[in-house]
Amino acid sequence: MAASKPASPPPGTAGRERSTLLEVHELKKHYHSLGEEVRAVDGVSFDLQAGEMLAIHGPSGSGKSTLLMTVAGFIRPEGGRVLYRGQQIAALSERERCSYLSREVGFIHQSIHLMAHVKVVENAALYLVLDGMSLREATAAAIPWLERVGLGQRLSHRPEQLSGGERQRVAIARVLARGPRLILADEPTGNLDSVRSAEVIELLSSIAREQGAGVLLVTHDLEAAAIADRRMVLRDGRLLEAADQVQARGLLSGERDGAHRR
Numbered sequence: 001m002a003a004s005k006p007a008s009p010p011p012g013t014a015g016r017e018r019s020t021l022l023e024v025h026e027l028k029k030h031y032h033s034l035g036e037e038v039r040a041v042d043g044v045s046f047d048l049q050a051g052e053m054l055a056i057h058g059p060s061g062s063g064k065s066t067l068l069m070t071v072a073g074f075i076r077p078e079g080g081r082v083l084y085r086g087q088q089i090a091a092l093s094e095r096e097r098c099s100y101l102s103r104e105v106g107f108i109h110q111s112i113h114l115m116a117h118v119k120v121v122e123n124a125a126l127y128l129v130l131d132g133m134s135l136r137e138a139t140a141a142a143i144p145w146l147e148r149v150g151l152g153q154r155l156s157h158r159p160e161q162l163s164g165g166e167r168q169r170v171a172i173a174r175v176l177a178r179g180p181r182l183i184l185a186d187e188p189t190g191n192l193d194s195v196r197s198a199e200v201i202e203l204l205s206s207i208a209r210e211q212g213a214g215v216l217l218v219t220h221d222l223e224a225a226a227i228a229d230r231r232m233v234l235r236d237g238r239l240l241e242a243a244d245q246v247q248a249r250g251l252l253s254g255e256r257d258g259a260h261r262r
């Protein structure tokens with residue numbers, strides 16, 4: 001599916017692209033556990049444009065991780081379709097799916113997993129090295145990304161010398177250096193205070209616009225979701241439009257954990 005690309009173009013040079021990156025139609029994933037059916041994702045439809053950040057906001061147990069893993073192709077849905085640039089993910093061969101995951105998709109998680117005894121620049125170069133690039137080439141490609149996320153002065157620091165927000169920015173640079181067009185962010189601000197959290201989401205949003213990448217953010221953090229270009233609310237595996245934060249807050253107030261069990 002995707003052409004091989006050795007590293008992302010340097011920040012700011014990719015140009016804007018406005019096109020539909022992701023189309024999700026009536027997606028369903030149900031689990032069967034201890035005699036119960038859990039409708040973790042229950043007929044979800046949305047699209048994501050290149051250059052756009054869409055936040056899907058929901059409490060724990062609402063189906064966010066299942067949705068993200070299904071979009072990534074790790075979980076096969078029971079019903080519905082996920083199309084990436086017009087191509088159905090479930091129809092890809094094993095090899096094409098690996099290519100989709102390694103070339104097109106970048107994951108940003110709450111848990112950052114930097115290598116403690118390795119410099120920031122080498123941490124940021126890690127995925128490029130794993131892709132087969134020499135360490136020298138990979139660090140050269142990673143440096144502009146570290147500069148873009150505001151860590152140009154921290155290249156030789158070790159992760160323990162950085163704040164939580166800075167460590168998350170290294171993790172973002174590490175993902176972006178690979179040049180993903182689809183960024184899947186699963187609670188990326190879960191370990192950050194509200195100021196750092198806003199900085200990280202604003203950074204992702206501006207990079208999406210600059211690079212023409214799409215960011216699908218799933219989070220329980222209403223303030224983080226508010227920064228996205230568009231927001232939807234996931235509740236009991238079902239997606240609701242959230243025109244604004246007041247509406248989202250109303251939808252979520254008084255809600256308890258857990259997806260629909262039948």
Ligand code: ADP
Nearest residue numbers: 031033038040059060061062063064065066259
């Ligand atoms: P979130 O990411 O919003 O916390 P999840 O997608 O992890 O939600 O889970 C949605 C629902 O599906 C929850 O009720 C959860 O307990 C259930 N669930 C998730 N994974 C499994 C599984 N492998 N087997 C059974 N139930 C699961």
